[in-house]
Amino acid sequence: MTQPFAYSEGRLQAEGVAVEDIAAAVGTPFYLYSASAMQQAYRRFAGALQGAGLDALVCYAVKANPQLAVIATFAAEGAGADVVSEGELRRALAVGVPAEKIVFAGVGKTAGELALGLEAGILQFNVESREELRLLDQVARDKGVQAPVALRVNPDVDARTHAKITTGKSENKFGIDCDDAAAVLQEAVALPGILPVGLATHIGSQITDLEPYEAAFQRVAGLFAEQREAGVPLQRLDLGGGLGIAYQQEALPTPEDYAAVVARTAGRLDVPLVFEPGRHLVGEAGLLISRVVYVKQGRSRRFLIVDAGMNDLMRPALYEAWHDIVPLREPASAARLRYDVVGPICETGDLFAEGRELPELAAGDLVAFGAAGAYGATMASTYNSRPPVAEVMVQGDSFEVIRARPSHDALMRSESLPSWLGKVPKSG
Structure with missing residues (x-):
């Protein structure tokens, strides 16, 4: 990570705000812009x-x-x-x-x-x-x-x-x-x-x-x-x-x-x-913040399964693009493990990184995908009926949501059934 994203007292900061504090307020995954x-x-x-x-x-x-x-x-x-x-x-x-x-x-x-x-x-x-x-x-x-x-x-x-x-x-x-x-x-x-x-x-x-x-x-x-x-x-x-x-x-x-x-x-x-x-103007000004859902040990690979998917950040699946991945808590040790970093989408191509060396991570840990300010949120979709992620902007020691994460009900309200099928039932 480069400025304005850097560790301070062991926590990744976006300008003057700890990124994990933003995550606690808005939930994950979300895009964060400086x-x-x-x-x-x-x-x-x-x-x-x-x-x-x-x-x-x-x-x-x-x-x-x-x-x-x-x-x-x-x-x-x-x-x-x-x-x-x-x-x-x-x-x-x-x-x-x-x-x-x-x-x-x-x-x-x-x-x-x-x-x-x-x-x-x-x-x-x-x-x-x-x-x-x-x-x-x-x-x-x-x-x-x-x-x-x-x-x-x-x-x-x-x-x-x-x-x-x-x-x-x-x-x-x-x-x-x-x-x-x-x-x-x-x-x-x-x-x-x-x-x-x-x-x-x-x-x-x-x-x-x-x-x-x-x-x-x-x-x-x-x-x-x-x-x-x-x-x-x-x-x-x-x-x-x-x-x-x-x-x-x-x-x-x-x-x-x-x-x-x-x-x-x-x-x-x-x-x-x-x-x-x-x-050039926005790429390095943005992060995608995600939470580890599971760490799955396969026969020969260790999978880091995060709650962001290829529908949220398409570039790795589309272009084989590289994004740095770092924990929001500064690692206490230089030790590294190899992970395939994947999302929850039902596609083998939902792969952010293959064999990436990262600090040891566990379920619940937060990570940031670097240089995600360009061609990230704008290329996102609702594949697998996943709502678009929230987007947040930080300036100094303040942050605000600039696009809220819509609810599942809000997404369904934009659709309708043909007259012969009746009305969309209300969700439970």
């Missing part, structure tokens, strides 16, 4: 860009963690929002993100979503196909307006990240091939409902090597300069997000290193730049 960690991550990222002499708008990628309190924390810092759905757009607007700081990305925007973005007056739509461009033109003309568009270019660069979260290769579904971009831009210029304002790119998530950024930014910046010289009125360049975090305490490039790459590839354009970090 507001200060989010603020510090944003300030360092934005500060690095400013320090490199760049005119930058940082738009928090809402998909990483869409809780209203999280979006509002970044909005209070001056951040915009990168959204990929109507729901995310409505959330950003609801907590006061100015529409002129909102970028609408995503490959499958519907006519209704495009219309909502136009009505709100957002900064730009990152358009990912000719088909989307033509639909947006129609929607904008119907409303008697022009839609500000940044064409998302796929630079065919390998981000060297997990195959399921890379987005900048030619075989990925995202963006328009770099070689086709000039022709699509010319079509955009000719469409009466479209105002081409820029180019955009985003090559993937959890990127831990700056070389793919250098290659992608160099290529897109070159295209930007060529098209501007050809008379396309491009005003800004959106360089996306994707900078990784340390899941296993690995050495990573810093925001300052990243800003230096941006400065030497795109800084020469002397135009406003847009960035869309998500995981």
